[in-house]
Amino acid sequence: MFDQITTQPSLDKDSFEARATKLRRELLECQFAMVETGYPVLIVVAGLDGAGKGVLVHRLNEWMDPRGIETNTFWDPSDEEEEHPFFWRFWRQLPDRGRIGIFLGSWYRRPIQLRVDEEINESSFETAAERIRVFERQLSDDGAVVIKLWLHVSEKTQRRQLEEKAPREEQNPRISDRPYELRGKYEPTLRASEELVRRTQTLQCPWHIIDGEERYSREIAAGEIILAALRQRLQQSAPPTPPPELPPPNDHLAAVPLHKSLKRDEYREKLEHYQARLQDLAWRAYREKRSLVALFEGWDAAGKGSAIRRVTGAIDPRLYKLVQIAAPSDEESAHHYLWRFWRRLQRDGRATLFDRSWYGRVLVERVEGFASPAEWQRAYAEINEMERELSDHGAIVAKFWLHISPEEQLARFRARELEPHKQYKITSEDWRNRDKWPAYEAAVNQMVSLTDMPNAPWYLIPGNDKRYARVRILKLLCRQLEEALG
């Protein structure tokens, strides 16, 4: 594939300067216009070693306003990064809306390396490609411009670049310290790269292969590609995403056995029993470096807070973080809606407990119209993909919906209004939400239909009896941990 790319006509210095001057002005204009539209731009600069990736990034920083650009280099992951799902280190470096992130190294490096070293087989290689397609599609669906540049050089040029003395004394030690490691690997690297480029070639996030033999012409080529991509996005008013047709959901909520209850004595005994088990399991998960991601959703006044307290009460505080999800901060609003959850994920071996979660996208944001139909409808797939990424990394994902009847909710609202130290817990918003019960009910049923997965199951918890609900949650959590920890 790469050997069929069009060779760029060589450029002399004067022609380069002339074209660069014009290009620079146009790129700057587009950069400022992108700030206005508020879409982030990702530029992946990939390619063979010695193809001039670093030099190109320099040039892009020179041509555009470097104050709006963040260059991210991915060498060996830090231990914090190792102890998270693969894409976590890329999520944490995503540019804010209106800004440009240049990715040197990026998510392409590792799969190619593993393939060259024959550490992954055909099928794992395809899985890696699939996860890349998912990651890029999620960002692009959210409005990000994803520009992927691949710089190609011949084996001869690569050898010259890597072995010749650099014009300036010091250089990237990763290359200068180990030029011989690369020797003889040109062919396998090329084959793996071509394969991965082909597998991640999509209409939405296409690759641009650039002949990297000659500096001036490759820089102009890269600049023109970026310019064209920015202009294309600036001409679109919104990314075109036709909402898919969703199947009508089953009435999962109707099947929840709300009559279940527990007597006080039995409750005390079981609570003690499961809390002790959960404490042990949390330490076992720590030792086995498996993380727990548990999230709690439910009706207002369903007893979410007090149920969570029974869970945190069982786990050593060194081992968990409780994340309460309210309105996003402005930094969070400047990113893909999943970013704020990714950033809170704890390291392997720890538990992250979410009091409300990414399901807000298909619950409150859907019902209140904060998310467009296209946005919340594609969220089901995005959420499944994120949870798959978590569980593939080894995380244990558990999801709880605390269910109560409308009558029970009413009784609890009334009781809260009467108790002075619980009045803060009930607001006019709670009453407004209550009026939308049927809309929420439909949203919950659809959510369960579309996101109840073997790797990330939904547990619908009968909550009319608080004691029963608390014990039930602890029991299910223990069971899932036990099964996962083997």
Place this chain on the structure above:
Amino acid sequence: MFDQITTQPSLDKDSFEARATKLRRELLECQFAMVETGYPVLIVVAGLDGAGKGVLVHRLNEWMDPRGIETNTFWDPSDEEEEHPFFWRFWRQLPDRGRIGIFLGSWYRRPIQLRVDEEINESSFETAAERIRVFERQLSDDGAVVIKLWLHVSEKTQRRQLEEKAPREEQNPRISDRPYELRGKYEPTLRASEELVRRTQTLQCPWHIIDGEERYSREIAAGEIILAALRQRLQQSAPPTPPPELPPPNDHLAAVPLHKSLKRDEYREKLEHYQARLQDLAWRAYREKRSLVALFEGWDAAGKGSAIRRVTGAIDPRLYKLVQIAAPSDEESAHHYLWRFWRRLQRDGRATLFDRSWYGRVLVERVEGFASPAEWQRAYAEINEMERELSDHGAIVAKFWLHISPEEQLARFRARELEPHKQYKITSEDWRNRDKWPAYEAAVNQMVSLTDMPNAPWYLIPGNDKRYARVRILKLLCRQLEEALG
């Protein structure tokens, strides 16, 4: 010292329950009131191993609303943490205003450990204590409530705690895996702890020593101390900080040789020369794991942006981050004003370039009244302390003020208004700032007087001639790097 603490009278379960119920209600009330006042709360839970720190943290999470509490445990630092100044890992975990951060392990652990292992001498131990006092004072000056609890147990109790089989199967492996490591270290640990507690005992951030022998009474004692501290802060309207008297500054700006200039040919040659040197030096710094922290301040239209571009143009984009400081995000506003700079610091071996910086506190925030006199006046010391922390860790700190004359500024403003693609660079705010020239001049002179330090020098750059300024900055940066890299 610790052996003179008052022994708590032992509590039976009923008395405990009675007092706990009342305490819990009062703590909750205070917690909610703190959310209103918007001060953060730090609770340091320190003490000997086996003194029940984890159990106490559990209890605090049970008594207060865990949704407003973040528990931070500090075991071995990650490699990202190792590659930053010591306090970076604590800065990144500071609670937002209105929230409570519990610190298990905290900044006390390492100095005590090093002292017990005889890896630091008396004088380094005192330096560590001084840095702790500074850190806590900075947070407290900003309104944070810093509550420090030390749990003391006798050697006998410690041995029993660590060696007896725990009631539940699994426990903190740091303790259960190595009980014998602690054997025989009780006395030296106690001595080092007493010493550090004594050295960090301040009026503003006092220690509370708690007899940890008995569970019920130590929990009540801790709860009462926290309650009293919260109440005390809630009764104060603002933390009392009388503004210090500042000496009148020298007129540093008048001494800047603004007539300096450079001819085009000489400029080209020198620019090329110093950029090549800087490129090499950046890679050398990377190899030696020394980070560069360079910041750029200056008058509007002084040429800051284009000068920075000559610096970034020289450094491999893999090695630097350019941080542009504008208005703080809401997450940043919810922290100490230095937090947003701490969080952007790159790892050892990389360069962090700040386009505007923490000096905004004593420049724009002072002149515009965004910071109170007490706030900006104490900022000089806070900034010196932060830069000291950076340079002690090995960072090379360089600070540039780009100076121009008022006449030159006027000429540049007018020229910008005439050029279509530079009009965005000039706003009515620039004209307003210009009217405040004398106020800014005084602020700059005072800043230089109070923060020009051997470990973090100010360079006042004559900027009337842009060519001279750019080369001068590159030259000074090269020189400082060369001296530091030895």
